[in-house]
Structure formats: C-alpha cells, structure tokens
Amino acid sequence: MLNLKDAALFRQQCYIDGAWQDADNGESQPVRNPSTGEVLGTTPRMGAAETRRAILAAEAAWPAWRAKTAKERAGLLRKWYDLMLAHQDDLAAILTAEQGKPFAEARGEILYGASFIEWFAEEAKRIYGDTIPEPVAGRRLVVIKQPVGVVAAITPWNFPNAMITRKVGPALAAGCTVVVKPASQTPYSALALAELAERAGIPRGVFNVVTGSARAIGGELTANPAVRKLSFTGSTEIGQELMAQCAATIKKISLELGGNAPFIVFDDADLDAAVAGAIASKFRNTGQTCVCTNRLLVQAGVYDEFARRLSDAVSRLKVADGFDPDAQQGPLIDQAAVDKVEAHIADAVSKGARVLVGGKRHARGGTFFEPTVLADVTTGMAVAREETFGPVAPLFRFETEEEAIRMANDTEFGLASYFYSRDIGRVWRVAGALEYGMVGINEGLISTEVAPFGGVKHSGLGREGSKYGIDEYLEMKYLCMGGI
Ligand code: ADP
Numbered sequence: 001m002l003n004l005k006d007a008a009l010f011r012q013q014c015y016i017d018g019a020w021q022d023a024d025n026g027e028s029q030p031v032r033n034p035s036t037g038e039v040l041g042t043t044p045r046m047g048a049a050e051t052r053r054a055i056l057a058a059e060a061a062w063p064a065w066r067a068k069t070a071k072e073r074a075g076l077l078r079k080w081y082d083l084m085l086a087h088q089d090d091l092a093a094i095l096t097a098e099q100g101k102p103f104a105e106a107r108g109e110i111l112y113g114a115s116f117i118e119w120f121a122e123e124a125k126r127i128y129g130d131t132i133p134e135p136v137a138g139r140r141l142v143v144i145k146q147p148v149g150v151v152a153a154i155t156p157w158n159f160p161n162a163m164i165t166r167k168v169g170p171a172l173a174a175g176c177t178v179v180v181k182p183a184s185q186t187p188y189s190a191l192a193l194a195e196l197a198e199r200a201g202i203p204r205g206v207f208n209v210v211t212g213s214a215r216a217i218g219g220e221l222t223a224n225p226a227v228r229k230l231s232f233t234g235s236t237e238i239g240q241e242l243m244a245q246c247a248a249t250i251k252k253i254s255l256e257l258g259g260n261a262p263f264i265v266f267d268d269a270d271l272d273a274a275v276a277g278a279i280a281s282k283f284r285n286t287g288q289t290c291v292c293t294n295r296l297l298v299q300a301g302v303y304d305e306f307a308r309r310l311s312d313a314v315s316r317l318k319v320a321d322g323f324d325p326d327a328q329q330g331p332l333i334d335q336a337a338v339d340k341v342e343a344h345i346a347d348a349v350s351k352g353a354r355v356l357v358g359g360k361r362h363a364r365g366g367t368f369f370e371p372t373v374l375a376d377v378t379t380g381m382a383v384a385r386e387e388t389f390g391p392v393a394p395l396f397r398f399e400t401e402e403e404a405i406r407m408a409n410d411t412e413f414g415l416a417s418y419f420y421s422r423d424i425g426r427v428w429r430v431a432g433a434l435e436y437g438m439v440g441i442n443e444g445l446i447s448t449e450v451a452p453f454g455g456v457k458h459s460g461l462g463r464e465g466s467k468y469g470i471d472e473y474l475e476m477k478y479l480c481m482g483g484i
Pocket of ligand 1: 156157158182183215218219233234235238241
C-alpha cells in the first residue's frame, strides 16, 4: 500500500464545487498499480449528471475568479506551486503507484508539472493588450484580452500530473475556471492536485475534478454550451472524436495528439551524444510519451557503429518496479500496450527486421517488456507508420540528407522530431525542412515550461507552455471608440 507522509493527499472522491463527492448512484471503479496489479483504491464512476454539476459550479465561480486582479490569481497559483514542491515525494509516490514510472522520473514530473503553475502565475500579470493607430480621425482602437470562460480539460495517463498543470496553470492564470477529467488509470494524481488547490485557497468551483465514464463525461463536456474551451491531450483518434463533438457549440479547442517522432543520426553526428539522446528520448517513461522517438533514421556510414553503441546502452537499462531505486524502465500501462508493442515487433521481424536486443515480454511478467532495438527496419513495416508507445527502437537506414528529410516527413503526424549533426549548414537546412512543431537538434529532451509545446498535421492544434500558451485561454476583444 501507499506509504505517504501526508495521507490526506490520497483522495478517492471527486472534487466538485469545493466538496469531495461520490457518484450519484454510488458506483465506483478500481485503480490498479500497473507494476503489481494490486488494487490501490477506487474512484467514483461519475457520468453526465455529475459533470453538469461541475460545469455549473465552474460557471458560477467564474465571475468572481475573473474579477480578481492578476496579482491575486498569481498569488494563489504561487501557493499551489509551493505546496506541490513541499509534497513532491508524496505526489511522486502516488504517481509511481498508479502509473508505474520509476520514482526518480515521477519526482521529475512533479517538478515539471509544478513549473507550469509557477510560470503561468508569473504570466498572469503579463496579459497585455494593444492599441492600434486609428484609420479614421476621431476614433481610438484598442484590443483587450479576456478569459474564454469555463474550460474542460481531458488528460491522459502518461503524465498524470504535468498534463493537468500545463492546461490548468494557464487557464486559471487567464481567469478561466476548469473541469478536469483525468485518465481513469491515473486519477489519484489529479485528486491530490485538487486537495492542494483547496489548501492553497483556490476558491470553490474554480478547479473541479470528475472521474468516471470517459464517454459520458466527455459527451457532457463537449456538448454543454457553458463550456467555452476544450483542451485535450491523448490519441489522435479520440481527439478527432472530441473535435467533432465540439463542432455543435463551436468551442475553442487545443489538441495535443499522437506523434511519430523521427530521430535522425547523420554521418557527422557526435555518436555518443546521439546514443545518449536516443536513450533519453526513446526510453523515457518506458517509451510512453507522445514526443518519444518512434523511428531512428541512421545514415549508412555510421549505421553499424550507432546500432552497436545503442544496443550496448539499451542492454544495460534496468527494468524494475518503479519503487526499486535502480529502476530505469517500469511496466507498460496495461496489457493492450504490451500487445501493441509485441505486434509491432512481430510485424517488423516477419518483414525482415533483426532483433539486436530484447524483443519479448520481460521475465518479470505482468506488463514489463524488454527494452528492444530492431535493425534493418523499412518503411513498409507498422513501426514506420504507427506510434508504438513502448520501449522499441527501430533503426532505419538512409543514404542522403534529402532521403532523411523525405522519410522523416512521410507521416501524417508532426509533433516532435530530433536530429544529430555537427554541420551548421545542415542544421539550418534540416531544422527548416522538418514538418514538425518541435525539433531537438543535438538534444533528446526538449520539454520545458518556457517553450511552446505542440504539433502540426494530425498531431494537433495549439501550443502549451511558454508566453504563447496562455493565448489558448484568452479571447481578444476589439474596442472601437468614436466621437473623440
Ligand atoms: P491514451 O492512448 O493516452 O489512453 P486516449 O485518447 O484513449 O489516449 O485517452 C486520453 C483521455 O481521453 C483519457 O482521459 C480518456 O479517459 C479520455 N477519453 C477516451 N475516450 C473518450 C471519449 N470518447 N470522450 C471523452 N474522453 C475520452
């Protein structure tokens, strides 16, 4: 069982209108530790009615919240941030227990998650408008920024803390109120955030968390006209569905969807740095992030040497329960994830790929999988098209820069991309040619609260983090004053 310093952070009820609540019909659903299969507890199985109440609460809380000065909202967000840091170990323990990632990575996610609250607490005070030189004498033209209103946030299980703060930080800073629907696999991180929001003094109704049926809750969040904005992180498939559902009420939407990140290693790359970057990008969170490398494209001149060095590094990754202090690779989230990884490897091998390391379920059983490197991978294989979302590094071979760019862009996705080269001309050419929202150049880890995170094509709409992230939660209003 969970051993927390502050046991009250482990909440098994939803947080609506400043009150801890059960489902109307009393139903609940279990939450399991993916490493052990152990049931950690339950959460309410809520549906449309409870979601409607949460939306009403957010709507009722909105006028007072938006009327606060930016400095007042910033102060409350800062308190929330401080509490997250003060409870970093407990929040990380909850996260590892429900999600599986190594405890050190979970501690890192809490810092990363908290950084969005800190950043947007600061940005709250910098929501500037504009004045526009008048086109006609006797007029004054002004642009002001105002909060969009009630925001719905639907978040995934791979970053149970940070995917919430990245949405809620800018929303609250802008003066919006929020209803969050966390992933059913990882609700406790969301509920712990609610507990800390309450302690920070964030008023009732401003931040609400509803757990339960994704379809029923998502249906209400997207259909209810009081919700003015949906921010979703998850699969492209569900993103498309939610976007369609939002069409009826013309909601503003932000979507952070799937990726198919290329990681290009050119002949002139620093190979040790490329291996370190590939490990960080590919195997973080056991390969379960939307910016994880999905395809390694390696130039022919360094292909064998890179494959050898990467295989060596991958074979040393320690697979263990997230609470084992040496753990580097935790379990996959569920059996379906294991099945997909296995299917991708089987498909590749049946079409001529070679397994250099790993390739099968881990001897520990459950949802643990061996970190895997595949060589001789080609574009006809499933790993070339689909996001694997697991610990598999497939190595494709290319000859020329043009070929690498063509292969990298040959996907409907466009979230993160990476490449390694020491040639300054090539760096600028390739960075410009990659059809992606983000490019890591001689870097495998690029996420930070200060930079705009987001994708193009089927990877989504909008940006999170940075000075741009708050715009997603603001409407601009043009004021035209005449008779002057
Ligand atoms: P993942 O592959 O990361 O699990 P999903 O897109 O399936 O991504 O889920 C991301 C989030 O979307 C989760 O919180 C999930 O519960 C929610 N979700 C899934 N299906 C729906 C739906 N039909 N309507 C609303 N939310 C949904």
